[in-house]
Amino acid sequence: MNPNKKKIKVLQYGFGPIGQETVRAVLKKEGLELIGVVDISPKLVGKDVGEILGEKRLGISVKQSLAEALNGQKADIALHTTTSFVKSVKPQLEELIRAGINVVSSTEELLIPHLQSPGEAKEIDELAKAYNVTILGTGVNPGFVMDTLPLFLSSTCLDVKKIEARREVDAGTRRLPLQKKVGAGLDVDDFKKLAKEKKLGHIGLIESIALIAEGLGWKLDDIQESVEPVVADKNYKTKYLEVQKGQAAGLKHVAKGFKNKEELIHLDLRMYVGAKEPYDYIHIIGTPEIKCKFEGGIAGDQATVASLINSIPRVLKASPGLVTMYKLPVPYALINANVL
Amino acid sequence: MNPNKKKIKVLQYGFGPIGQETVRAVLKKEGLELIGVVDISPKLVGKDVGEILGEKRLGISVKQSLAEALNGQKADIALHTTTSFVKSVKPQLEELIRAGINVVSSTEELLIPHLQSPGEAKEIDELAKAYNVTILGTGVNPGFVMDTLPLFLSSTCLDVKKIEARREVDAGTRRLPLQKKVGAGLDVDDFKKLAKEKKLGHIGLIESIALIAEGLGWKLDDIQESVEPVVADKNYKTKYLEVQKGQAAGLKHVAKGFKNKEELIHLDLRMYVGAKEPYDYIHIIGTPEIKCKFEGGIAGDQATVASLINSIPRVLKASPGLVTMYKLPVPYALINANVL
Numbered sequence: 001m002n003p004n005k006k007k008i009k010v011l012q013y014g015f016g017p018i019g020q021e022t023v024r025a026v027l028k029k030e031g032l033e034l035i036g037v038v039d040i041s042p043k044l045v046g047k048d049v050g051e052i053l054g055e056k057r058l059g060i061s062v063k064q065s066l067a068e069a070l071n072g073q074k075a076d077i078a079l080h081t082t083t084s085f086v087k088s089v090k091p092q093l094e095e096l097i098r099a100g101i102n103v104v105s106s107t108e109e110l111l112i113p114h115l116q117s118p119g120e121a122k123e124i125d126e127l128a129k130a131y132n133v134t135i136l137g138t139g140v141n142p143g144f145v146m147d148t149l150p151l152f153l154s155s156t157c158l159d160v161k162k163i164e165a166r167r168e169v170d171a172g173t174r175r176l177p178l179q180k181k182v183g184a185g186l187d188v189d190d191f192k193k194l195a196k197e198k199k200l201g202h203i204g205l206i207e208s209i210a211l212i213a214e215g216l217g218w219k220l221d222d223i224q225e226s227v228e229p230v231v232a233d234k235n236y237k238t239k240y241l242e243v244q245k246g247q248a249a250g251l252k253h254v255a256k257g258f259k260n261k262e263e264l265i266h267l268d269l270r271m272y273v274g275a276k277e278p279y280d281y282i283h284i285i286g287t288p289e290i291k292c293k294f295e296g297g298i299a300g301d302q303a304t305v306a307s308l309i310n311s312i313p314r315v316l317k318a319s320p321g322l323v324t325m326y327k328l329p330v331p332y333a334l335i336n337a338n339v340l
Numbered sequence: 341m342n343p344n345k346k347k348i349k350v351l352q353y354g355f356g357p358i359g360q361e362t363v364r365a366v367l368k369k370e371g372l373e374l375i376g377v378v379d380i381s382p383k384l385v386g387k388d389v390g391e392i393l394g395e396k397r398l399g400i401s402v403k404q405s406l407a408e409a410l411n412g413q414k415a416d417i418a419l420h421t422t423t424s425f426v427k428s429v430k431p432q433l434e435e436l437i438r439a440g441i442n443v444v445s446s447t448e449e450l451l452i453p454h455l456q457s458p459g460e461a462k463e464i465d466e467l468a469k470a471y472n473v474t475i476l477g478t479g480v481n482p483g484f485v486m487d488t489l490p491l492f493l494s495s496t497c498l499d500v501k502k503i504e505a506r507r508e509v510d511a512g513t514r515r516l517p518l519q520k521k522v523g524a525g526l527d528v529d530d531f532k533k534l535a536k537e538k539k540l541g542h543i544g545l546i547e548s549i550a551l552i553a554e555g556l557g558w559k560l561d562d563i564q565e566s567v568e569p570v571v572a573d574k575n576y577k578t579k580y581l582e583v584q585k586g587q588a589a590g591l592k593h594v595a596k597g598f599k600n601k602e603e604l605i606h607l608d609l610r611m612y613v614g615a616k617e618p619y620d621y622i623h624i625i626g627t628p629e630i631k632c633k634f635e636g637g638i639a640g641d642q643a644t645v646a647s648l649i650n651s652i653p654r655v656l657k658a659s660p661g662l663v664t665m666y667k668l669p670v671p672y673a674l675i676n677a678n679v680l
Contacts, residue, residue, distance in 0.1 A: 158673075216673060292633070333500050
């Protein structure tokens with residue numbers, strides 16, 4: 001469209017399954033240019049990015065440090081896909097900020113980082129402002145289906161009494177880390193033990209509750225959550241693992257937000273191998289009542305990658321600092337970054 | 341919550357059925373204060389607003405001019421609900437702008453005013469910037485269901501091939517002007533004649549197409565539309581009128597957006613008396629595919645009023661000039677304007 005227009009230079013930070021899918025999408029998107037990839041895995045460092053993806057050589061190899069990946073180049077945006085927790089990604093974000101790079105991150109807690117890590121959130125925000133860059137945490141869940149979407153739908157309501165969201169995902173079609181994260185193939189007792197130790201469960205559900213509550217101005221006084229196994233009704237075999245009948249096929253994670261003992265937000269997430277009819281369902285009890293069902297659900301990994309890439313234009317235009325999905329302009333598909 | 345906080349002063353401009361419902365909602369919303377109502381109808385001028393609504397006297401009467409309604413007061417925002425066309429509302433918007441009042445309007449064409457009236461849109465935009473006020477056109481349709489919503493949902497897509505939206509509305513539950521607008525109770529021949537003269541049909545469908553296309557960067561080369569009657573399968577009687585079997589019960593209005601003869605956007609709106617299962621359905625043919633159904637539909641008049649009121653915070657914070665739904669921050673319900 002506009003051959004003279006400069007492409008948006010993208011750095012990929014984290015090259016696990018989601019990072020790899022993200023790069024695959026960046027390579028296909030007009031107007032985006034991949035300039036480097038960072039990952040610390042010894043299995044990846046030094047290898048050509050294209051070859052890791054099973055595509056043609058790109059002449060860009062995975063580097064274990066940001067400085068090596070940049071190699072003197074300037075990136076406009078980093079797509080950051082490493083871990084789930086603000087405290088563990090803080091040093092990574094700080095080095096990106098100091099390099100003057102805006103960040104879109106899939107770190108679940110970064111959706112609303114002051115919930116779990118207010119001190120770290122404040123430091124990241126201040127550093128980002130000092131370096132004039134913008135940091136956004138997003139994704140499909142958290143980031144969209146169970147938080148930004150119900151908030152968005154509430155814009156047609158005169159009042160809202162309660163928000164419910166249910167999401168049922170067939171973990172059997174997803175990446176290995178997700179299948180493990182939901183406990184697929186564990187004995188039920190082991191599942192319960194791990195769940196009690198908070199080693200199983202979806203990261204981000206209480207972030208979704210907090211985001212909805214913050215948007216609507218609901219000052220919750222309690223958030224409760226529970227993680228239980230969904231027990232396999234027969235044997236299942238995925239691309240990566242096997243689940244025997246009677247073992248955990250995955251999890252049911254429920255989180256509830258209360259004010260004065262009244263439940264205002266109810267999120268019910270089921271991710272398990274063998275889910276027959278995946279869907280997303282949003283129910284707003286208000287005026288008018290809203291009932292919205294996504295047949296087949298909003299497919300996880302593709303949608304997560306899309307959420308990251310489609311956030312690029314809004315992050316590039318946003319004020320510096322840590323920003324939040326629902327305070328940015330309405331998100332939509334970035335079809336061609338050349339038109340930005 | 342914050343008794344010292346100043347309320348947002350709201351002026352209602354246009355006091356037909358939608359304007360009346362809007363005021364009803366403003367009066368219930370904490371943090372909003374109605375300061376005046378403008379309407380030119382001789383049936384309304386001089387009457388107490390509360391009494392017209394069938395509620396207690398408010399001590400605010402309907403005035404036929406803005407100056408009388410303001411009576412020296414300053415309004416923060418006008419909720420503008422008069423007619424559908426940019427050319428006819430331009431003088432109204434200009435007097436609001438010159439009074440320094442931000443505007444949220446239900447004028448359908450104002451969703452994307454440069455589509456039909458580029459000259460007028462430019463003048464309104466420039467005047468609004470000169471007076472440092474913001475003007476937004478919104479509503480549920482156009483403004484949400486068939487444009488901003490599909491754009492928003494596309495944010496989870498890596499690519500988009502086509503967008504389809506279907507909306508089926510039971511006109512029998514709606515206000516009289518809407519029942520008339522859809523041709524309910526007309527003989528089919530009369531319907532077809534009026535449709536041919538463009539005197540029947542939904543205003544805003546091509547605006548919805550243009551909004552989606554603009555957001556996605558699709559340069560359409562053709563927009564086609566057709567309006568046909570939905571014929572009554574039996575006799576119907578609404579609160580306002582009667583429809584005989586064989587007469588028009590309402591309309592089916594279809595609009596299509598093309599690029600290089602390929603249909604990229606397809607909107608199908610059916611509004612008729614006797615629709616048994618109203619719904620909204622959004623289908624994005626892309627990666628991933630999105631299928632989203634609103635059981636019962638997003639109820640028209642309440643949702644329209646909600647869209648207006650819930651836009652207030654974003655319009656108050658937006659840059660001056662004519663602004664567009666999808667370029668503003670994500671909309672959501674304004675539960676309590678005191679927290680703004």
